[in-house]
Amino acid sequence: xxxRGDYISFANCGLPYHISGRIxxxxxxxxxxxxxxxxxxxxxxxxxxxxxxxxxxGKLVRARNLTTGxxxxxxxxxxxxxxxxxxxxxxxxxxxxxxFMSLYDLPGMDAMIARINDQRVQEAVVIGGGFIGVxxxxxxxxxxxxxxxxxxxxxVMTPFDPEMAGIIQARLASGxx
Numbered sequence: 001x002x003x004r005g006d007y008i009s010f011a012n013c014g015l016p017y018h019i020s021g022r023i024x025x026x027x028x029x030x031x032x033x034x035x036x037x038x039x040x041x042x043x044x045x046x047x048x049x050x051x052x053x054x055x056x057x058g059k060l061v062r063a064r065n066l067t068t069g070x071x072x073x074x075x076x077x078x079x080x081x082x083x084x085x086x087x088x089x090x091x092x093x094x095x096x097x098x099x100f101m102s103l104y105d106l107p108g109m110d111a112m113i114a115r116i117n118d119q120r121v122q123e124a125v126v127i128g129g130g131f132i133g134v135x136x137x138x139x140x141x142x143x144x145x146x147x148x149x150x151x152x153x154x155x156v157m158t159p160f161d162p163e164m165a166g167i168i169q170a171r172l173a174s175g176x177x
Contacts (some may be wrong), residue, residue, distance in 0.1 A: 001043055002063055004050045007155045008032055008107055020139035029106065103136055121145055129156030
């Protein structure tokens with residue numbers, strides 16, 4: 001298994017709760033590790049290794065070790081593509097500024113915690129009223145940070161019906177997490 005990043009499996013829904021301190025141990029966010037996959041399933045995991053090319057006829061994968069820069073080729077019998085995902089960041093003017101942050105992985109969470117601590121953040125704006133947006137808003141409030149939640153649609157938590165979302169919106173509007 002090739003993974004470009006440092007982590008193969010983590011509880012992304014737990015990220016906001018570690019930011020607030022509700023989840024104390026960072027390591028409890030790790031669901032699987034390369035070592036456990038090897039011990040339990042004999043699956044070799046190569047973190048910080050990026051796949052550069054696939055040769056389906058030759059059943060070969062060309063990869064680069066991002067730590068050393070070395071490129072190499074591996075053969076395979078079966079190939080499963082699981083390229084992952086990135087958060088949708090709307091084209092908002094200023095979203096490239098240094099103060100703009102995105103929360104979708106452990107390094108992003110670490111950066112957010114560092115910024116909150118180092119810059120003594122007093123106020124934040126969360127863009128997006130889905131599950132993670134509402135959870136990060138709730139957890140920033142728990143840290144004592146005045147938080148504004150912005151959602152472009154008519155309600156937060158769009159998977160819910162309007163009556164249920166209305167209860168959530170009223171709680172958020174009252175300042176309750």
